[in-house]
Amino acid sequence: MSAGRMATGVREDRAGLRAHDIMKRYSGVTVLHGVSVAVRPGEVLGLVGHNGAGKSTLLRTMSGATVPDAGRIEVDGREVTLASPRDSLAAGIATVYQELSLLPNLTVAQNVFLGDERTAGGLLQGDAMRKEARALAADFGLEVDVDRKLGDYPVATRQLLEVAVAIHRDARYLLLDEPTTSLEGRQVENFLEVVRTLASERGMGVLMVNHKLDELYAVADRVAALVDGRLRIDARVDEVSREEVIVAIAGEEAREAAPSEQLPAASPAAAVAAGAGLRLEVRDLTGPTLTGATLTAEPGRVLGLYGLVGSGRTELLRSLVGLERLAGGTITLDGRPYRPTNPAAAQRAGVVYVTEERKQDGIVAQLDSITNVALPVLLRHRRLGLLDHRALRREAHDLTRRLQVRGDVTNPVASLSGGNQQKVLLARALAQRPRVLLLDEPTKGVDIGVKTEIHRMIRALAHEEGLTVVLVSSEEEEICEVADDIVVVSHGGTDGVRLADHERSPRDLRHAAWTAA
Numbered sequence: 194m195s196a197g198r199m200a201t202g203v204r205e206d207r208a209g210l211r212a213h214d215i216m217k218r219y220s221g222v223t224v225l226h227g228v229s230v231a232v233r234p235g236e237v238l239g240l241v242g243h244n245g246a247g248k249s250t251l252l253r254t255m256s257g258a259t260v261p262d263a264g265r266i267e268v269d270g271r272e273v274t275l276a277s278p279r280d281s282l283a284a285g286i287a288t289v290y291q292e293l294s295l296l297p298n299l300t301v302a303q304n305v306f307l308g309d310e311r312t313a314g315g316l317l318q319g320d321a322m323r324k325e326a327r328a329l330a331a332d333f334g335l336e337v338d339v340d341r342k343l344g345d346y347p348v349a350t351r352q353l354l355e356v357a358v359a360i361h362r363d364a365r366y367l368l369l370d371e372p373t374t375s376l377e378g379r380q381v382e383n384f385l386e387v388v389r390t391l392a393s394e395r396g397m398g399v400l401m402v403n404h405k406l407d408e409l410y411a412v413a414d415r416v417a418a419l420v421d422g423r424l425r426i427d428a429r430v431d432e433v434s435r436e437e438v439i440v441a442i443a444g445e446e447a448r449e450a451a452p453s454e455q456l457p458a459a460s461p462a463a464a465v466a467a468g469a470g471l472r473l474e475v476r477d478l479t480g481p482t483l484t485g486a487t488l489t490a491e492p493g494r495v496l497g498l499y500g501l502v503g504s505g506r507t508e509l510l511r512s513l514v515g516l517e518r519l520a521g522g523t524i525t526l527d528g529r530p531y532r533p534t535n536p537a538a539a540q541r542a543g544v545v546y547v548t549e550e551r552k553q554d555g556i557v558a559q560l561d562s563i564t565n566v567a568l569p570v571l572l573r574h575r576r577l578g579l580l581d582h583r584a585l586r587r588e589a590h591d592l593t594r595r596l597q598v599r600g601d602v603t604n605p606v607a608s609l610s611g612g613n614q615q616k617v618l619l620a621r622a623l624a625q626r627p628r629v630l631l632l633d634e635p636t637k638g639v640d641i642g643v644k645t646e647i648h649r650m651i652r653a654l655a656h657e658e659g660l661t662v663v664l665v666s667s668e669e670e671e672i673c674e675v676a677d678d679i680v681v682v683s684h685g686g687t688d689g690v691r692l693a694d695h696e697r698s699p700r701d702l703r704h705a706a707w708t709a710a
């Protein structure tokens with residue numbers, strides 16, 4: 194990436210994207226209580242906080258997506274009104290949200306110039322635009338054909354292109370909302386490297402929301418922590434330890450919670466509640482993306498499936514609940530043939546899948562959390578042909594409490610923060626009383642405190658309640674911490690051979706996946 198520090202001609206003490214005393218309320222509830230932060234040129238500010246702390250809301254007030262109820266935003270000493278994303282772009286602020294915004298059906302070059310096409314004498318300058326797009330991609334180390342559809346490229350490439358396009362629009366400040374949740378190992382490192390370079394070599398100011406403190410400490414100059422809509426920490430990373438950040442966000446009890454020894458241990462097979470889980474055996478499964486998957490998941494244990502994005506790990510889980518077409522192979526549950534045709538049939542057989550795509554095929558956004566949890570189990574609460582609403586809601590309330598869903602569970606689930614929506618999804622799965630639980634990235638976007646809690650719960654479901662759990666995660670640390678057995682998936686297949694104990698570090702996992710790819 195080429196160097197070149199931005200010359201803004203602004204007095205140094207005023208340079209920066211600054212939010213002053215930002216206040217925001219939703220339906221009478223204050224979610225930001227007068228928060229002030231500064232994103233300085235050449236600096237990466239990491240923003241952390243528990244689910245629902247107000248991180249996205251704060252970021253959105255700086256990106257023009259949300260108008261604050263009070264407070265002001267200044268860019269390089271000048272107050273700006275950001276009533277729309279267009280206003281923020283004009284002020285030199287670019288934003289990359291978790292849900293990517295470029296259009297997969299357009300080519301890379303068309304995306305780069307979307308809404309900003311180069312014309313001369315009323316004619317589109319196709320060649321010039323392609324050339325510029327090529328140079329931009331090369332600048333970011335991306336090997337892409339700018340005439341190909343964006344959708345042909347993997348999510349890691351698209352994520353970097355989002356940043357490239359944002360910067361191409363002359364942004365001086367970059368806002369990133371959990372940018373690495375869909376990336377794995379090496380892609381994350383690459384992405385963070387780009388962020389670092391943008392700040393240190395181009396003088397950009399970057400605000401990055403990220404739950405993963407490892408990543409944050411690898412790239413940020415400063416860290417800011419929000420707790421219940423108030424700024425608790427705002428310091429240089431060398432002035433505040435990770436532990437202090439964790440305690441600020443998740444409370445004192447999180448101090449000891451981190452080590453995995455705290456998690457329930459695997460119980461001997463005999464101790465597992467009889468009949469709670471089902472032995473899942475998959476042999477030579479093939480389909481449009483599966484090339485031969487073989488594995489065994491046992492009651493009372495967590496089987497971790499690790500593979501790179503695109504390895505087929507999600508397709509494998511989806512095929513186990515009838516969401517992917519199968520061409521060949523066999524599946525059995527406790528030795529009995531099992532061929533699911535859809536998730537409802539899978540649920541009747543005791544197999545429940547928790548999707549990573551909660552927006553696309555997870556929760557029903559306009560319904561409240563309680564109804565979302567209750568939906569798949571309505572039939573269980575039928576008495577004499579009538580629905581027992583009270584019992585139904587009681588069970589759903591219990592589950593949302595158990596999962597510590599923060600926010601009003603009687604409001605549409607879309608109004609909850611991302612991490613809390615994820616918890617609702619898990620509560621819904623548990624309401625279905627699964628015997629085999631298939632979890633796809635269950636802690637995506639979940640804060641540190643709840644993440645530990647969910648890890649503990651997954652292990653307890655297997656080790657104490659005897660369920661059969663299959664866990665897909667692109668976080669190597671998560672797989673190592675939670676899974677009892679680990680198999681690697683690549684090219685749509687796996688031989689089901691478990692990694693030996695001495696091969697179970699995050700580094701080993703990454704290595705195994707890349708050598709298999």
Ligand SMILES: Nc1ncnc2c1ncn2[C@@H]1O[C@H](COP(=O)(O)OP(=O)(O)OP(=O)(O)O)[C@@H](O)[C@H]1O
Binds near residue numbers: 610639
């Ligand atoms: N459009 C909205 N309508 C009503 N409430 C909202 C809306 N957007 C956010 N909230 C509420 O504001 C609070 C802060 O949400 P926000 O998304 O900013 O949290 P967050 O810190 O980004 O959380 P997460 O880590 O889970 O993404 C939450 O209680 C959320 O339910």
